[in-house]
Amino acid sequence: MDNNYEVLVIGGGPAGLSAALYLARYKRRTALFDTRQGRAYWYQTNHNVLGFPGGIAARRLCELGRRQLADYPHVTIHEQRVNDIRMVGDTFVAIGPDEEWCGRAVIFCTGVVDHYPEFEGWQQYVGRSMFWCITCDGYDSQGRRVVVVGNTNAAAAEALQLQRFTDQLTVLTNSRENHITLEFQERLRRARIPLLHDRIATVRGRNGQFEALLTVDGRCLELDWLFNQQGATPRSELAARLGVALDAHGYILTDTEQKTTVPGVYAAGDVTRLYSHQIVTAAHEGGQAASAANYYLYPPELKDD
Ligand SMILES: Cc1cc2nc3c(=O)[nH]c(=O)nc-3n(C[C@H](O)[C@H](O)[C@H](O)COP(=O)(O)OP(=O)(O)OC[C@H]3O[C@@H](n4cnc5c(N)ncnc54)[C@H](O)[C@@H]3O)c2cc1C
Numbered sequence: 043m044d045n046n047y048e049v050l051v052i053g054g055g056p057a058g059l060s061a062a063l064y065l066a067r068y069k070r071r072t073a074l075f076d077t078r079q080g081r082a083y084w085y086q087t088n089h090n091v092l093g094f095p096g097g098i099a100a101r102r103l104c105e106l107g108r109r110q111l112a113d114y115p116h117v118t119i120h121e122q123r124v125n126d127i128r129m130v131g132d133t134f135v136a137i138g139p140d141e142e143w144c145g146r147a148v149i150f151c152t153g154v155v156d157h158y159p160e161f162e163g164w165q166q167y168v169g170r171s172m173f174w175c176i177t178c179d180g181y182d183s184q185g186r187r188v189v190v191v192g193n194t195n196a197a198a199a200e201a202l203q204l205q206r207f208t209d210q211l212t213v214l215t216n217s218r219e220n221h222i223t224l225e226f227q228e229r230l231r232r233a234r235i236p237l238l239h240d241r242i243a244t245v246r247g248r249n250g251q252f253e254a255l256l257t258v259d260g261r262c263l264e265l266d267w268l269f270n271q272q273g274a275t276p277r278s279e280l281a282a283r284l285g286v287a288l289d290a291h292g293y294i295l296t297d298t299e300q301k302t303t304v305p306g307v308y309a310a311g312d313v314t315r316l317y318s319h320q321i322v323t324a325a326h327e328g329g330q331a332a333s334a335a336n337y338y339l340y341p342p343e344l345k346d347d
Contacts, residue, residue, distance in 0.1 A: 047143060047145045048146055048147065049065050049073075051148075052148065052150050052152055054074050054076025054104070054108075055151060056082055057153075057311025058310075059107035059325075060325040061328035063107065064328070064333060066116065070332075070336060074118070074120065075120045084100070086099065087169070088100055089181070091321050092322070103321065126280070127284060128284075134146070147306045147335040148306065149307075149309065149310060150280065150286075151311045151313065152276075152313050153311060154276050154277060154312045154313060159270065171268065172252070174271065180207050183267055187208075188201075188211050191270050191271060192215070192216070193221050193222065195221070196271045197213055198227070198230055198237070201233075202233055214255070240257040253265075274312075281302065287302070287303040291316050293315050296314050299330060301334055311327055314327060
């Protein structure tokens, strides 16, 4: 099999699919690798993606993206994990379980791994009644009983910000340690938002809808929705192996064209920064990264800079 490509796109969520689509339109021979284990493959309906009255499920958006790519025979989707990557001369070599693929440029669209509270059966709640992002789901929390889970100021701040949607809020640290500062504890107190330093033992609910959290100290917290603020880890380890610079939180550093600190290496989507983890941001950055990679691949005599 000919495993030589112009561009390797690692990750096939909104960022990677958008990058591959732009590369398809630039007529670049492209390989897209995806394991469907990112945020866009959880159950979730997006109501802030322009053009979809009533919202669109992220999974459906990805399926539509894959169908769109099927029109371009020079783009190949490999349903495979890239386990390693290295540089050999001016070629990037991506290494899978049984195969290797070569490319002259690479775009990392690998997303993040969320740290959800891991009670039994937690997966069925993600995107149905367990969320993390005010931008995405704050609006629909109106009038609901919401528990914000996390032991840092980020959890306290999210609860304070959610007040514009609901006044039935509780913060639960779900940890042996409480890192919420006295200043934020005082802000919660003034807002009459209870702060409970306790951990989830089990959950009562059905079909992905919470009814109650039962805690280690014997509390029963009735709730409709949970907002998780236990953080996320960027999947940036492959990029780091190429020597790409990361920020203090492990996100891949990029400029406004999605270039990393290593020539020929680009990054897009949630893996590039701590904030603005959104479908449209990921799609925008994917397109931007593809355009920069396309330009990088032109021979010097075709460039005007
Ligand atoms: C519950 C929930 C609700 C959300 N609601 C909204 C919303 O309403 N609006 C909104 O705009 N956003 C929402 N988001 C956020 C949105 O899903 C993300 O911002 C978006 O999916 C980021 O796209 P991405 O392509 O950067 O990463 P992801 O969607 O995470 O995709 C990364 C992909 O890379 C693949 N991958 C990683 N490493 C490798 C590897 N080594 N080899 C092969 N493949 C690999 C993964 O399998 C995955 O498919 C929500 C997220 C969740 C979880």
